[in-house]
Amino acid sequence: MRPLTCLVWMVPTVLLACNPAARRGRSHEPATSTAPAAPRVCPEQDARLPAPDGFAPAFVVLHLNDIYRVGPARNGVAGGLSRVAALIQRTREEERLPVYIVHSGDFLFPSLESDRLGVERMVAALNFLHDRLQEGEPATRGELLVVPGNHEFEKKTAAPLVKALETSRFRWLGSNVKLRGDAAGVAQKVEPDALLTMGGVKVGFFALALAEGLDKAYVEKADRANYASLAHERLSALEARGAELLIGITHLEMTDDMALARTLKAEHPRLLWLAGGHDHSCMYSTSGALVTKGDSNAVRMWRLRFGRDARGAPAVQPEMLALTTEDATDEAYDTQVWKPTLAQLETLFPDFNNPIGQARVPLEAREQCVRNVETNFGNYLTDLMRAEPGAPKADIAVLNGGLLRLDDRVQGPLRGEHLERTLGFPAPVCRVRLTGDAIRRMLENSVSGGYGEGRFLQVSGLKYSFNRERPPGSRVTSVQVLGGPQGAAPLEEGRSYVVAANSFIATRDKEGRAGDGYAMLADGEQLGCGTDLKKLIQEDLQRRPRGIEPRTEGRITEEGSPPAHCPAPEAPPASSH
Known part of the structure; x- marks a missing residue:
């Protein structure tokens, strides 16, 4: 059984130390640190004071x-x-x-x-x-x-x-x-x-x-x-x-x-x-x-x-x-409440409770993660987008973190529910031809907002660094394109690249607006839209009966002293449903 984690508080002038008795009978040692002056991440276990x-x-x-x-x-x-x-x-x-x-x-x-x-x-x-x-x-x-x-x-x-x-x-x-x-x-x-x-x-x-x-x-x-x-x-x-x-x-x-x-x-x-x-x-x-x-x-x-x-x-x-x-x-x-709702969802989505694949490692899809940092789930999805069959082949793939609405961390059986909660609306993969200069502006738009904005991009085929302490529009400090004959190579601003992106950010809506401010994508040379991302996921999971295990690879690096956007939780408990 997990130990109870301690906290120390000052509320508002009374110092509170850890309680020696947990809600479920867990014991722990008292804390001795002082009250925090900045926001603190919660422990994983109960903390009763x-x-x-x-x-x-x-x-x-x-x-x-x-x-x-x-x-x-x-x-x-x-x-x-x-x-x-x-x-x-x-x-x-x-x-x-x-x-x-x-x-x-x-x-x-x-x-x-x-x-x-x-x-x-x-x-x-x-x-x-x-x-x-x-x-x-x-x-x-x-x-x-x-x-x-x-x-x-x-x-x-x-x-x-x-x-x-x-x-x-x-x-x-x-x-x-x-x-x-x-x-x-x-x-x-x-x-x-x-x-x-x-x-x-x-x-x-x-x-x-x-x-x-x-x-x-x-x-x-x-x-x-x-x-x-x-x-x-x-x-x-x-x-x-x-x-x-x-x-x-x-x-x-x-x-x-x-x-x-x-x-x-x-x-x-x-x-x-x-x-x-x-x-x-x-x-x-x-x-x-x-x-x-x-x-x-x-x-x-x-x-x-x-x-x-x-x-x-x-x-x-x-x-x-x-x-x-x-x-x-x-x-x-x-x-x-729950069972009638579940019955409706199962009618609407026949595979809602059925297994569609396996995650051999925890898939990081919490909102505070996919909208702030590189995640293994974002890498998995953008890799699928970049590899989508068709011509011309994509050099780079991107999707905005706001597209991903699962807001969970999942390991073990993947069910239809996970797919439906991830993509609640169509997300066809579109190809756009962009110059290196437009790609840099695309990355600047990704990181020029505040923390947790849906515009933040998950990426494939490139790696880049940025610093939020710099003014918006000049936060990207380095960009390398991956997968070429020489491996990683600096982004060439005058060269053209094929970028795969979800339709929300790759095109304009009926009112002429570019999704999440990605006008440079919407104004690029449109090469057509193909398979929906949901179908790409389904097909890939079927090809991998042993499961998927995507990793983070250092594709996105935030320089400076960023806060802990995506605190790593404890190992998940055994799956059950």
Whole structure:
């Protein structure tokens, strides 16, 4: 059995060391390091921390973010809302306190369930959790609150979001979200803040959505420069209404969350916690107010006890939980939500639960990885694209990380589900003839955005280095083309090369827009589009009954001092489904 990993916290002035007793009876040694001043990556095992001196808990909050499926992750052995539903009941029985959930955004899209079955399936999953929170004795009842993430506004039309708002029983908050146009009829469903009595404590909530995601005709545009002023306005209003403890629910980048935690904590000492989303990996910060983020699909999540310390001041006791096969699932959730959804998916995709291949090594397809660094899964796919039969032969292949929506790390049996969740829409492989100068500009576009952007390219047939500390447009420091008669050779800016790319970035849409800003690809000499990437994967897996084992090869190197975008998790547990 894995040992429990230790953490040390400062929240907000009480040093918290590791608890000698784990949630499941695991033991460990106390930590001695000081509180981190920068975001820290979560350990792989549970980390339960002791309470501040004289701590009297009043209520419990479970923290979720970025949930893209109704069922579990990692071939069924990790995460999933069925385990969260069971955790609600277990927490209620253990604590005898009100239990709440805050969801920090992104659940409608890019969910395969929403894309192919409608948003009702993901809404039904969260409605089930909300109803679970409303059950039991009055003293232990809670509710579910969400802030919309950028993917709630993914579709051009308002209809999916309107349907979700109309059918949800949980509470939506968005201090910077103002619906209009076709969504004006449900605008009142998104509240700017909330003041709840939780376990006898008056708790005020504000919520911020990612400004860049509020870019559709049915929602007013927002400016990230206004995050702090909006939050200050809502917090001041909540304090005036008698809030004793303050919480923010955010779907922002971690850098913005940390800046808010420091600024707002200084102005509003009762602010204890920012429940963050948008980043898909578990992390935390204690610089200012506590900031937490969990893994997507609840592989690792947070449970926090709130109350008062010996001085009567608001206090929090955080705990990180890794949901695995050791955690129970909720039979009613499986019967009412997951199994009916699975039946629909199996009807739509006959191979959804059938084996289609084997991964002999873990395939790295987590979003924070494919959008930031070279991955073995990205290498596998771009190698297939470069080798696609046809003329002229491709020298280089690229695909944008935003194309890959599996957001998981999979080893062992590969099923139809993995393929469908990876590519939720057609991705024919197109060939374009580009000059070396255009290829360099293509790579500059890949790395000139912020961390985690979908424009980041996975590549085949070349290797390059870049440095984000340099100005956008001049970050690529070296490029070599591979596979020639002399092996690796410097990119020649005046020479032409054939580039294979997925159609989203290789062509323009009906409105003349180039996907993810790749105008240099769309404006190159178009040589035609061929086989869809999904078919290439299926055919390759059939040719390799013993399985695939792609590796990283140093194709992409980030210079300078980049953060750990893609923390290596522990060896995965044995596959089961």
